[in-house]
Amino acid sequence: MRLQKYLWLIIFALVAKSSAQSQDPQAERDYLFRSQWALGGGFHVQGFEFSAQYLKKSSARNGFMVDMDFGVIFDYKEINQKRVSSYYARSFIYGKKNFMFQHRLGTHGNTILFEKYREKGVEIAFRYGGGLSVAYLQPIFLKVIDASSTTISPADIQIERYDENKHTISQILGRASIFEGIPYTKAVPGVYARTGMSFDWFKKRKDFVGLVEIGATVDVYFQNIEIMAFQPKQYVFWGAYIKVMLGQKIL
Numbered sequence: 001m002r003l004q005k006y007l008w009l010i011i012f013a014l015v016a017k018s019s020a021q022s023q024d025p026q027a028e029r030d031y032l033f034r035s036q037w038a039l040g041g042g043f044h045v046q047g048f049e050f051s052a053q054y055l056k057k058s059s060a061r062n063g064f065m066v067d068m069d070f071g072v073i074f075d076y077k078e079i080n081q082k083r084v085s086s087y088y089a090r091s092f093i094y095g096k097k098n099f100m101f102q103h104r105l106g107t108h109g110n111t112i113l114f115e116k117y118r119e120k121g122v123e124i125a126f127r128y129g130g131g132l133s134v135a136y137l138q139p140i141f142l143k144v145i146d147a148s149s150t151t152i153s154p155a156d157i158q159i160e161r162y163d164e165n166k167h168t169i170s171q172i173l174g175r176a177s178i179f180e181g182i183p184y185t186k187a188v189p190g191v192y193a194r195t196g197m198s199f200d201w202f203k204k205r206k207d208f209v210g211l212v213e214i215g216a217t218v219d220v221y222f223q224n225i226e227i228m229a230f231q232p233k234q235y236v237f238w239g240a241y242i243k244v245m246l247g248q249k250i251l
Contacts, residue, residue, distance in 0.1 A: 042243025090174025106131020141180035190221035
């Protein structure tokens with residue numbers, strides 16, 4: 001929750017600073033670019049994501065954008081641990097049942113609120129929209145030993161899917177390879193909605209996209225998702241985000 005507070009403070013500071021710097025160029029307006037693309041990534045309150053965007057302008061101030069994200073979601077309760085008494089130990093998160101990966105594909109409106117002069121200022125745009133969201137749940141596999149074992153050798157180590165009703169913390173030697181869970185990955189469909197602001201400060205090249213995007217997103221899935229054992233399942237994920245996008249404008 002502390003990270004979410006910091007993100008909202010950053011959003012407020014960017015809006016205040018950029019509103020002061022932005023100006024309506026009127027006669028100074030640059031020639032109109034018809035479309036643009038951008039790649040980038042950033043952080044949100046429960047993880048990080050990589051993004052790709054393509055924007056097609058319908059007028060000088062309005063446009064239609066296709067947006068695709070791929071990210072990783074963490075639980076607030078995750079605590080990394082390691083059994084230091086064994087050479088074969090690896091770090092693990094006790095109680096974590098699934099890795100959660102997230103894929104979004106949606107459409108968004110883009111409305112320029114403030115344009116910038118050729119040599120200074122900030123372009124500020126309001127973005128809004130939504131689309132499809134798919135969560136991929138990959139089960140966690142662990143290296144475990146018998147609880148009664150007094151010594152540990154490679155022959156004593158077993159690779160098993162984590163089960164909170166079976167595996168105690170004293171049995172866990174560490175996490176197994178992430179590839180162990182790939183065959184058991186399942187997809188959970190859902191939808192998402194997003195609203196945000198973009199701030200384009202780049203000045204050296206008129207055809208270059210260099211912007212910061214901030215806002216909030218809510219994802220709603222069609223069934224409950226479990227990341228951690230001993231924690232309530234949930235089907236709604238929401239929070240603030242910030243990301244940096246770089247790309248090019250096209251005539």
